[in-house]
Amino acid sequence: MCVGSLLKDTMEKYGRRARDWEREASLGFGCLLVHLNLYLHNKSKKIGMFSPLLIKVILVVTLLINSVLGFFVYKNNPKSATNIIFTYLSLVTSLWLIVEYLAVFPQVSLIFARLALFFSLPQSSLFFLLAHTLPNEKLQLQKSKLLLLLFLNLFLMLLVVSPYTFKAIIQVGDRLDVAPGIGMLIFLIFVSLLFLFTIYILIKKIHTSQDIQTRRSLVLVLTGMIMMIGLLIFTLVIPVILFQNSYAVRFTPIYTLFFLIPTSIAIIKYQLFNIKILATRVLVGMILLVVFIKLLLSKTSTEWLFNGAIFAIVVFLGILLFRSLRYELEAERAIQEKLKIEALEKQKDEFFAYVGRQFRSLLSGFQEFVHDIAGGVYCQPTKELSNALETVSRDQERMATLLETHLAMTGGDQSAIHCEYEEQNINDCISHVVEELTPTARMKGLHIAWRRNDALPNVFCDYEKIRQVVWNMLDNAIRCTDVGIVRVIAKKDKDRLLVTVADLGIGFTIHDEKKFFEKFSRGGNIERRQSPGMGLGLYISRLFVEAHGGTVFAHSAGPAKGSEFGFWIPFRNADV
Structure with missing residues (x-):
């Protein structure tokens, strides 16, 4: 509805009251103009x-x-x-x-x-x-x-x-x-x-x-x-x-x-932040100049003191204004940088999600092919081939678990990580990981020290996910160690299972200790070694352990003094 028709409807509705209001408004506006003219006329007489x-x-x-x-x-x-x-x-x-x-x-x-x-x-x-x-x-x-x-x-x-x-x-x-x-x-x-x-x-x-x-x-x-x-x-x-x-x-x-x-x-505003400060300085400078000139033109000591006080107040308020504006601009810069990082993070997640889905399709086809070979579709497999196919099958399951976790994370729903809890022997789980990574350790001249602890009770957990956690920590230790021993220990700590992986490698600082289990985060020493990796392994390990009601940790005495990574999980999660 246009303004004219709305006004017309209002006038018809209220009749005399609207006309009286119109007369009063016109009279009031006319008085305002008369007072404005008188004010300006009086001021013009005092132009001096x-x-x-x-x-x-x-x-x-x-x-x-x-x-x-x-x-x-x-x-x-x-x-x-x-x-x-x-x-x-x-x-x-x-x-x-x-x-x-x-x-x-x-x-x-x-x-x-x-x-x-x-x-x-x-x-x-x-x-x-x-x-x-x-x-x-x-x-x-x-x-x-x-x-x-x-x-x-x-x-x-x-x-x-x-x-x-x-x-x-x-x-x-x-x-x-x-x-x-x-x-x-x-x-x-x-x-x-x-x-x-x-x-x-x-x-x-x-x-x-x-x-x-x-x-x-x-x-x-x-x-x-x-x-x-x-x-x-x-x-x-x-x-x-x-x-x-x-x-x-x-x-x-x-x-x-x-x-x-x-x-x-x-x-x-969003290309040159300092323009705010520049404009404010110019404006405050103009006010200061005007007040300073009035100070110089003061005719009496009282007027001089008054103008001097105003000048000092303007200087003080100007300083406060500049500081406030600087803090505002810094906060604005931080917000802009955060928005850019979040946008890049989103693009990165979308890209990895796409790659993950494509890789999952390829992996599914490969799993079917391995299953057919192991089932004798093409020929009767030998004992050595069956053992090799079993190892390949375990690796495929591990990769499938990793992919599902990755797709859940890139989809923004970390709670979508699904765990299948069963009673498992943690010694068997760790032994399989040690067996897989021993060839890699030997190529670097390292020895993996692991001894089964048969006194440990069985753990109610998702076998593949806990296996992936141990694999990530042990693989990390091997890559960050050049000589010596990598030691794996599993023991009972009150009513929890404690698993640690200790090495004599490059170590890290306290600052890095807080970042290891964050997404796409790696230690400074690892970055300097240009070691391959994206900083997702330990992050995924933390998600898996937390899904079991446990916690992860990392300790080091300092650079070049080795490190220890590990986790606690309850033998039986009360929430399951």
Whole structure:
């Protein structure tokens, strides 16, 4: 429902009450304008409190800020249409501020008053183009509409420099001012429509944008624009048209900063974080300069003390602001880095999940082939071949278990690890692993010291998963040891089974000790050895042990002093 029809329905519903409310609102708004005019009129009589030097300082500092913002935005991405439009807007705004100043200082000038409107037209159009393009790198407005906008600008720019907009300079009380003509109405309608379309486009983009960062940038731009337009309308446009009072013209440089600073931050916020600090420093510096000049111009000791106190407070608050902003930017950087890492982690998981599914299909076919050979489909296997096929079959089962675990992890559901609990002899489990890895150890000149502990009771566990844990730890010890013995021990520790794998290898630091069982994490010493591996073995071992209600651990006396990896699991998990 449009605003007009909604207002009409409301008026019909409430009748006299709505009409009374309308009269009171109109009267209240009229009183507000009268009070605004009286305030500006009184201030204009006290113009001496704003020295020409102070007004020039405000203008120069604002122009400097505009130049710095335009330069940084353009340098951030010179090929982006958004950045180029903002740079042009910054340039045109600076020209408009200079002409606006010359229109009233040292006295009212008809030529410069017309030129102020002349430059405000391309400024308004650039506002519209910026809202329409942001945050894209290419111009979004159709060529036909762009040409129409250009034609209207040229026509109105010729109109505003004619006598139809500002007719003459007139005497208003004890001061001079300009008298608006019919062209001023056309100018205001065009500029108002452009600003309304600009705000509408920004609001629409905020509602339709799916990206949180883009939405925040657009909200920042919209807020700055509404603040600037509101200040210009209520302190400049309305007083000039209704009361021929141009007192607030001297504040227009400050008004523009309400838009330009947030917009520049929004454009390059996520590419150049230091722009926030830069803009804040410039703004605080401008305030300090103004306060310092007032301090120098103080006429009495009381006024000097007062201005000095204000200067000290601004310095103190500025320091606090810089520190707060720096902490905010550091936190923002950390969040951005975390989001990037999470995105890369997700891509990596998706890739490994795809590879895992393909490998599982190949492994299933290979398992069927081995099963057929062992079953005598092709020929009757010998005893030696049957033993070899049994070893291959165990390895296939181990790989299948590892693949299922891997696919569960990459799917984001670690609780999907399924355990099949049965009573198992842990000595047999460890002996099979030692048997498999002994050839690898002998190739490096190592000896695996393992002695069965027949006093151990049977363990209620998933045989393949516990076997995989022992295999991972023993394989790790062999790869990280060059000489000596790798010792495997299984014993009873109260009501738990304790299995340890100790070596005389490269060892590790306390810092590495905390990372070994994390996903894709490896020790610093292992990285320096360029040992093959992805940092998943011990992580998977931790998941398997924790699924049995146990814990894993790793200890070392330091680099080159060997290490010990192990785990505890209950002989019978109470949760099963």
